[in-house]
Amino acid sequence: MNTLSTRARAALLGALLAPVFGLAGCTDLTVDPYSAVTPENFYQTETEVIAALSPVYSQLRATLWAYHNLSQVSSDETIVPTRGGDWGDGGRWLDMHRHTWSPSLVDLNDAWTASFAGVARANSLLRDLEPLDVPNKAGIxxxxxxxxxxxxxxxxxxxxxxPLIGDEEGEYSVDPDDLPPTETRETVFNFVVSELQAVRxxxxxxGAGNGGRFSQGAADAILANLFINAPVFTGTVTASGLQPGAPRYQDAIDAATRVINGPYALNQGLEAWYSQFGPNNQNNAEAVFVVQHLPQDGYGLNFAHRWGHYNSFAGGGWNGFATIADTYNAFSEDDPRRVIFLQGQAYNQDQCDPAGIRDRECTAEDAINNRAGQPLIFTxxxxxxxxxxxxxxxxxxxxxxNVDPDRGPNxxxxxxxxxxxxxxxxxIRAEARLRSGDAGGALTDVNALRARVGAPTLTSIDLDGLLAERLFELTYEARxxxxxxxxxxxxxxxxxxDASQGYRVLFPIPQIQIDASDGLLQQNAGY
Known part of the structure; x- marks a missing residue:
């Protein structure tokens, strides 16, 4: 048992568990609840059990801000420049892009608390279900x-x-006098792998045809990603950089192949490929694990607002996110996936489709101006x-x-x-095959993706080419x-x-969490 001070325990528990306590409707935990609703008398039907899943799923939307932004803006895909008096925000976006962040960067704590809130909500429901006999309990x-x-x-x-809050042995509660310490990255990796393998x-x-619910395909897709990243995820990061762990390429091939052979299908043709990201993509046959959205306040996806200019559509975007020239120029003109970018004259997207592959193509009548009344030209x-x-x-x-014509406010x-x-x-399978010496198999997988959008097929592939193909296919998908x-x-x-130090392949533990833990959480090397 550790000796955290009462104040430190309260601060750390607040960061990790506040969303769960919020579900209880009572902030003073020493007071008897006013309601007689308990897990024993609430979970009577499968519908009621499924309803209890909602808070666990709804937290997924929170990961699409800080986690997604850290994944994107720290890379060469996305930059959020300071535009006059807009998007300065104390330099946080440029620090993120230029790798000059500190442990006090607000986005780090936002990502930490968003994900641990999901963990806490899951643990709370598992704790409630553990002693009960409810319909389809094993599946839930x-x-x-x-x-x-x-x-x-x-x-x-x-x-x-x-820290690992809850483990594979069914201990889902958190004792404020017995909080777990920081675990090694390899330990966390092994835990995630073992959990997914145990439940699949x-x-x-x-999944996609099951109302967006978590599925075998979702478990296998995450496993495939974990295994291709195993040298990184099981490695050790020191002040001088990453010391890689052992590869898991055959495991990556096996997991990816299970998804490929599953109940999913590649969207054939450029329009189908592009539409899978659009506002009417709820029946997308290619989606394996999705975060669902509605065009309603508090329930929608705001990606279009992040890049959209103030005049791009009614109500206006936020005019922040863009990509750098090197990334845009990496897309050859004969790769149709270049339609994801807007460059040159900007148009009103409530009136036309700048990509020119669905709805009405844009004309001069649809052109828009900047706030000074001059033609808006994205450079x-x-x-x-x-x-x-x-x-x-x-x-x-x-x-x-892209823009939803039926979008909600904000x-x-x-x-x-x-x-x-x-x-x-x-x-993933192509990369694992290539790294295992099967260049022919890798080329077949890559060309399957290129052919389905009408891009010229390749005659050979190497690791640099594979990294480029991931850019062409997965831009702005947090990879x-x-x-x-x-x-x-x-x-x-x-x-x-700016030139980056090797240890920055990992972000630091948020300083506010370090301070609250009274020494329990250990900072990552180099910070």
Missing amino acids: VAEVRGLRAFYYYTLLDLFGNV TELPVA VDYPNGVNGAATEANGVRINKF GNHGNDYAYFRLGEMYL RRQDLVRFGRFTDAWSFK
Whole structure:
């Protein structure tokens, strides 16, 4: 038993468990609850049990801010320049992009608390269900454990060395006098793998066609990602950089192949490929594990608002996120997937489709102006945003998750977001095959993705080419940071990025969590 001070325990528990306590409707835990509703008398039917899953699933939306932004903006795919007086925010976005962040970066704590809130909600439901005999209990428990494993996957990815709250032996409660210490990254990796392997046979086969529920396909897709990243996720990060762990390439091939052979299908043709990211993508046959959204306040996806200019659509976007010239220029003109970018004259997206592949193509009548009344031209090159040097027009915009014409207020679009989809499974299998010496098999998998959008097929593939293919297929899908780390390229200098120290392949544990833990949480090396 540790000797955390009462204040420190309260602070750390507040960060990890506040969302669960909020579900109880009572902040003073010494007071008898007013309601007579208990787990024993509430969970009478499978419908009631499924309703209790909602808080665990709803927390997925919270990961699409800090976790997604840290994954994107720290890479060469995304930059948020300071545009005059907009998007300065104390330099946080440029620190994220240029790898000059400190443990006090607010986004780190946001990502930490969002994922641990998901863990806490899952643990709370598992604790309630443990003594009960409810319909389909094995399947529901498997589903919750799978979701919890995903939340730990995000923590493993960003921070590596984190506490494990709840374990594979069914101990789901948290004793404030016995909080667990920080575990090694390899220990967390092994826990997530073991959880997913333990529950997969109790899960439904399909996910996307099962109302977005966690499925065998979701478990296998996360496993495939874990295994391809095993040298990173089981390695040790010192002040001088990453010391890789052992590869798990055959395991990655096996897990990816199970998804590929499952009840999913590649979207054939450019329009089908592009539409899988659009506002009407709820029946997407390629989606394996999705975060569902509704075009209602508080329930939508705000990606289109992040890049959209103030005049891009009614109500206006936030005019922040863009991509750097090197990334935009990496897409050849004969790769149709280049339609995800907006460059040149900007158009009103409530009136036309700038990609030109569905709905009405844009004409001069649809062109829009900047706030000064001049034509709005999205440019490829721009200053890095220091001292507000970028203009409102600088930067190519990523229009992959495009505008919902039926969107709700405050940037709430109805596009579902697939954390894992079938296309990535082909790329994971291709990479594992290539690293295992099977270049022919890797080439077949890569060309399957290129052919389905009408891109020219390749005659050979190497690791540099494979990394490029992941960029072409997965831009703005929270993979680029992972990929650059795995390929040893994350600390390379790219346009507008300072030289990075090797230890920055892991983010630091948020300083506020270190302070609250009274020495229980150990900071990552180098910070």
